[in-house]
Every structure is written in C-alpha cells, then in structure tokens.
Amino acid sequence: MDAAIDLTDRSKALDLNNIRAQLIRLEDTITFHLIERAQFPANKTIYVAGGVPIPGSNLSLMDYLLREQEKLQSRVRRYESPDEHPFFPDALETPILEPLQYPEILHSNDVNENPAIKKRYIEEIIPSVCRQNRVDRGVSQENYGSSATCDVNLLQALSRRIHFGKFVAESKFQQDPEKFVRLIKAGDRMGIDEAITNSKVEELVLKRIETKAQTYGSDPVLAEYSNKVDAEAVVKMYQNIIIPITKVVEVEYLMQRLIGTQWQ
Numbered sequence: 442m443d444a445a446i447d448l449t450d451r452s453k454a455l456d457l458n459n460i461r462a463q464l465i466r467l468e469d470t471i472t473f474h475l476i477e478r479a480q481f482p483a484n485k486t487i488y489v490a491g492g493v494p495i496p497g498s499n500l501s502l503m504d505y506l507l508r509e510q511e512k513l514q515s516r517v518r519r520y521e522s523p524d525e526h527p528f529f530p531d532a533l534e535t536p537i538l539e540p541l542q543y544p545e546i547l548h549s550n551d552v553n554e555n556p557a558i559k560k561r562y563i564e565e566i567i568p569s570v571c572r573q574n575r576v577d578r579g580v581s582q583e584n585y586g587s588s589a590t591c592d593v594n595l596l597q598a599l600s601r602r603i604h605f606g607k608f609v610a611e612s613k614f615q616q617d618p619e620k621f622v623r624l625i626k627a628g629d630r631m632g633i634d635e636a637i638t639n640s641k642v643e644e645l646v647l648k649r650i651e652t653k654a655q656t657y658g659s660d661p662v663l664a665e666y667s668n669k670v671d672a673e674a675v676v677k678m679y680q681n682i683i684i685p686i687t688k689v690v691e692v693e694y695l696m697q698r699l700i701g702t703q704w705q
Contacts, residue, residue, distance in 0.1 A: 606690035
C-alpha cells in the first residue's frame with residue numbers, strides 16, 4: 442500500500458496541496474506497476490471466468506487473486522481507511538488489529554467505481570500497455586500468475602487514485618458550499634462537473650505523466666530496456682480513463698453530499 446496523507450487530521454486531509462502531493466505519489470506507483478505488467482503478455486485467459494481452472498471457484502484467475510488479497514488485507518484494516526475501496530466487499534473479514542479512530546473527513550456515501558475501473562482495465566488498459574513496438578505480445582501460460590499478481594497491484598493503485606476524487610470534491614465543496622449546494626439541489630451534474638474541473642491542472646498532469654513514463658520506462662545504457670512501457674498509452678489511460686472516472690466519483694459523491702445535513 443502506498444503511503445497515505447494524514448487521515449487523522451481533517452484539515453490536512455482536505456488540503457488541496459496535500460491531496461495533489463498524494464496524487465503525484467500515486468502517479469509514480471501506477472507508472473511503475475504499469476512497467477511491471479507490460480513485461481508480460483496480455484494473457485486474456487486470466488480474465489475469463491473458468492479460463493484457468495481453480496478448485497472450488499468459478500472466478501477468473503485475476504478475480505480470484507484479487508478477492509483473496511482483499512480478504513487478507515481486510516484483516517489488517519486496509520478497508521477501514523476512508524481512502525480505500527474494495528472490489529469484493531463481500532469478501533472482507535473482521536480486522537485482527539484494533540480499529541483506528543478517524544475523524545469525519547468525508548460525508549457518508551456509497552460511491553464505488555471499481556466495477557467500471559476493472560472493466561476498462563481489462564478491455565482497454567491491458568491491450569494498450571501489453572505491446573512492444575505495437576505488436577500484441579499475445580499469451581504465455583507460464584506468466585499467468587505473474588500477470589495476475591501485477592494486475593492486482595495495479596488495480597488497487599488505480600482504485601485508490603481515482604477514489605481520491607472524493608477528497609478533492611469535499612475540499613472544493615468546503616471552499617464554496619453555496620455554489621455546490623445550489624448545483625446539487627438542481628441535480629445539475631454537468632454544472633458540478635464544470636465547477637470541479639481545472640483544465641490547466643489536467644494539462645499539467647498529462648505532461649507530468651508523459652515525462653514520468655518516458656523517464657521510468659527507458660534505460661539510457663541498455664538498449665533492450667529503452668521502451669519498457671508505451672508513454673503514449675499511459676497518457677491516454679489518464680486522459681480517457683483515470684481523469685474521467687475520477688470526475689464521476691467527484692460528481693456522484695457531491696450528489697450525496699447534502700443527505701442528512703442542514704442543506705438537505
């Protein structure tokens with residue numbers, strides 16, 4: 442798990458500078474996980490239910506590994522943290538560690554975009570990153586386990602990064618509650634989307650991601666490691682998947698923001 446911002450201090454957790462710093466750290470995590478996954482073939486079979494026989498389970502290999510990992514991590518409080526969202530909430534178990542007391546940072550909500558994240562990961566991200574010189578690397582059964590392990594790490598990092606949009610949304614709500622209350626009561630999702638969008642920041646993110654993918658994904662000494670990940674594919678992933686789904690998280694979080702409050 443990547444290091445988190447201080448969730449025990451509400452003011453620090455909702456400070457946009459702190460949030461942006463955490464998102465930048467997650468960019469590094471995601472980029473390195475993409476590089477790890479890109480070294481293996483696409484291995485589509487591991488995403489098909491029953492594609493790899495698993496005794497006692499009809500899940501795909503990747504889903505099975507992800508579910509078991511979440512079950513294990515739930516025992517050490519991972520999903521007690523407000524910045525974590527499980528793909529398999531039904532698999533979570535009671536933590537073996539004493540609970541932590543977090544202040545009320547986010548408003549109560551049930552926004553979880555993990556199904557959309559996983560779908561687009563399998564259908565769009567994997568085909569785009571598991572290529573070398575634009576040639577699909579296909580299938581390699583001996584890499585099924587390694588590929589699925591990389592998938593779990595990457596999906597969890599993507600989920601965490603995208604759901605940090607709730608912190609961004611809450612911070613922006615606190616800065617101008619009157620405007621957001623008006624938009625929320627009107628059910629104006631498009632207006633909320635416009636209010637939370639900062640095009641200049643998004644452009645900076647994409648430029649930074651491109652630089653990181655080019656830098657981390659190349660080795661100036663060893664030619665065979667000069668293109669470990671397609672920087673263009675990484676940028677498009679942010680532009681077409683991560684940023685748009687993050688906005689969905691922010692908008693849907695804000696649409697639930699007034700429930701049970703004085704603004705309802």
